[in-house]
Amino acid sequence: MLSTMMRTPLTLSHLLERAGxxxxxxxxxxxxxxxxxxxxTYADFYRRARALAEALQxxxxxxGDRVATLSWNTSAHLEAYFGIPVAGGVLHTLNLRLHPxxxxxxxxxxxxxxxxxxxxxxxxxxxxxxxxxxEKVIVVPLTGQPxxxxxxxxxxxxxxxxGDFSYPELPEDTAMGMCYTSGTxxxxxxxxxxxxxxVLHSLGSALPDALNLAQSDVLTPVVPMFHVMAWGLPFTGxxxxxxxxxxxxxxxxxxxxxxxxxxxxxxxxxxxxIWMGVLQALQKEPTRWxxxxxxxxxxxxxxxxxxxxxxxxxxxxxxxxxxMTEMSPLGTVSRIKHNLADSDPDTLYALRACQGMPMPLxxxxxxxxxxxxxxxxxxxxxxxxxxxxxxxxYFNLESERDKWSADGWxxxxxxxxxxxEGFVKITDRTKDLIKSGGEWISSLDLENLLMGHPAVREAAxxxxxxxxxxxxxxxxxxxxxxxxxxxxxxxxYLEPKVAKFWIPDAFVFVDEIPRTxxxxxxxxxxxxxxxxxxxx
Ligand code: AMP
Numbered sequence: 001m002l003s004t005m006m007r008t009p010l011t012l013s014h015l016l017e018r019a020g021x022x023x024x025x026x027x028x029x030x031x032x033x034x035x036x037x038x039x040x041t042y043a044d045f046y047r048r049a050r051a052l053a054e055a056l057q058x059x060x061x062x063x064g065d066r067v068a069t070l071s072w073n074t075s076a077h078l079e080a081y082f083g084i085p086v087a088g089g090v091l092h093t094l095n096l097r098l099h100p101x102x103x104x105x106x107x108x109x110x111x112x113x114x115x116x117x118x119x120x121x122x123x124x125x126x127x128x129x130x131x132x133x134x135e136k137v138i139v140v141p142l143t144g145q146p147x148x149x150x151x152x153x154x155x156x157x158x159x160x161x162x163g164d165f166s167y168p169e170l171p172e173d174t175a176m177g178m179c180y181t182s183g184t185x186x187x188x189x190x191x192x193x194x195x196x197x198x199v200l201h202s203l204g205s206a207l208p209d210a211l212n213l214a215q216s217d218v219l220t221p222v223v224p225m226f227h228v229m230a231w232g233l234p235f236t237g238x239x240x241x242x243x244x245x246x247x248x249x250x251x252x253x254x255x256x257x258x259x260x261x262x263x264x265x266x267x268x269x270x271x272x273x274i275w276m277g278v279l280q281a282l283q284k285e286p287t288r289w290x291x292x293x294x295x296x297x298x299x300x301x302x303x304x305x306x307x308x309x310x311x312x313x314x315x316x317x318x319x320x321x322x323x324m325t326e327m328s329p330l331g332t333v334s335r336i337k338h339n340l341a342d343s344d345p346d347t348l349y350a351l352r353a354c355q356g357m358p359m360p361l362x363x364x365x366x367x368x369x370x371x372x373x374x375x376x377x378x379x380x381x382x383x384x385x386x387x388x389x390x391x392x393x394y395f396n397l398e399s400e401r402d403k404w405s406a407d408g409w410x411x412x413x414x415x416x417x418x419x420x421e422g423f424v425k426i427t428d429r430t431k432d433l434i435k436s437g438g439e440w441i442s443s444l445d446l447e448n449l450l451m452g453h454p455a456v457r458e459a460a461x462x463x464x465x466x467x468x469x470x471x472x473x474x475x476x477x478x479x480x481x482x483x484x485x486x487x488x489x490x491x492x493y494l495e496p497k498v499a500k501f502w503i504p505d506a507f508v509f510v511d512e513i514p515r516t517x518x519x520x521x522x523x524x525x526x527x528x529x530x531x532x533x534x535x536x
Pocket of ligand 1: 181228298299300301302303320321322323324325326329355412413414426429518520
């Protein structure tokens with residue numbers, strides 16, 4: 001029997017309208033390239049996002065047309081986040097850290113028709129312009145420098161709107177945005193989010209046991225808006241009506257801490273690399289910044305337990321979350337369950353260092369050669385997920401169908417254990433697992449432990465071919481400034497903590513660990529570097 005309930009479509013125009021009506025005085029702050037702070041209110045944001053929507057329609061944007069952005073986290077980018085989709089376009093955020101050849105490939109694969117680019121990134125546009133076919137390029141004048149000839153100024157473009165925009169009626173499954181995976185292997189793959197998936201993701205993310213966002217919060221998304229829609233935070237933030245303080249192009253520790261202090265930030269989110277830098281700055285000058293107690297969501301790569309502990313001493317709470325481009329991205333968040341709240345401190349830290357419990361509406365299972373792994377906290381399997389904000393295919397790419405199981409779950413490529421309490425713990429990427437003498441070794445566990453050693457800043461553990469054991473672990477170590485440690489000391493440090501055969505056979509001290517554009521260890525490059533390693 002059908003219900004008697006209305007079926008209003010879940011579209012972003014509801015979020016924009018709500019923000020404009022209910023929170024006209026909430027502020028949006030942007031750190032500009034010259035470090036000054038630009039401020040305006042939701043009323044301005046609402047007017048300008050709608051002006052962009054109208055201007056795009058007037059410029060001939062058709063439903064489903066892709067509009068690319070090459071931009072930092074700014075208020076103008078936020079306008080694009082809403083203005084493009086509410087007009088029926090598809091917001092395509094480009095990762096400006098990729099190689100120009102890859103950016104051009106992505107633009108061409110997506111068949112982008114319009115491009116909005118920050119003036120400070122014009123050089124990047126110039127490096128790709130002869131390899132792409134964009135109809136109209138709109139430049140956001142962040143510096144006040146004149147816009148290059150032949151390109152349109154964003155302000156002039158907005159001025160073509162008269163203020164009579166009306167929302168087109170969009171079915172909720174209409175595509176609203178697209179992102180390409182940062183991919184450490186192969187060509188980037190595109191995911192198309194729908195209005196429905198993004199609205200549901202926003203509702204889920206705002207929950208207290210997820211990202212815990214309320215209208216009284218001040219939110220700083222440090223995670224770039226070109227990386228999985230800044231984890232959906234621009235949508236969630238605008239939906240709840242909170243103050244938003246954007247770092248612009250200034251992602252270094254001092255600028256971030258200055259922003260946290262001046263704007264009294266209560267919620268922020270970013271990858272572990274960024275939080276490592278901020279932690280070092282705080283440790284160096286512990287009394288310099290007067291911060292409010294702040295929740296710092298960390299994801300994109302594993303957060304070392306030592307980092308979570310260190311931030312606690314500053315009254316800053318690191319909240320570990322896991323996700324993927326293919327899942328909008330939030331999948332799990334690590335919050336302590338009430339029945340575990342009285343556990344001893346070490347257990348609590350271990351739980352917080354896990355990737356956490358699945359969000360409402362997200363289902364998880366771990367699959368191995370025997371089928372579904374039990375939720376026992378130690379049987380490993382590949383994590384598979386299902387839910388309304390999980391992709392069911394890539395954009396225009398048939399070759400990757402095997403990323404979905406026959407019964408429709410998405411295969412994440414992450415190897416996990418799931419505890420009886422439902423805490424997911426990532427032990428590796430499938431391709432990073434180390435198989436030694438037929439037994440699995442978790443590189444992530446080893447890295448996490450090594451990064452708890454007082455002399456170690458970073459550690460990446462990889463598998464290297466071994467004549468006897470097939471593979472053995474090699475640890476690449478970056479030391480903290482001025483610190484020293486011997487291989488023997490590291491071995492003895494690990495000995496009481498892991499099985500003997502887990503202890504890496506080699507420790508190599510390096511200046512830095514190579515990383516992807518989104519801050520993940522580039523283990524492929526490390527494996528390549530050490531592939532001819534001579535075991536003693
Ligand atoms: P991306 O699509 O670029 O967001 O990358 C997704 C991948 O990043 C996941 O499949 C994981 O391998 C990794 N990842 C994301 N969050 C975490 C986390 N909290 N801990 C460990 N790995 C993570």
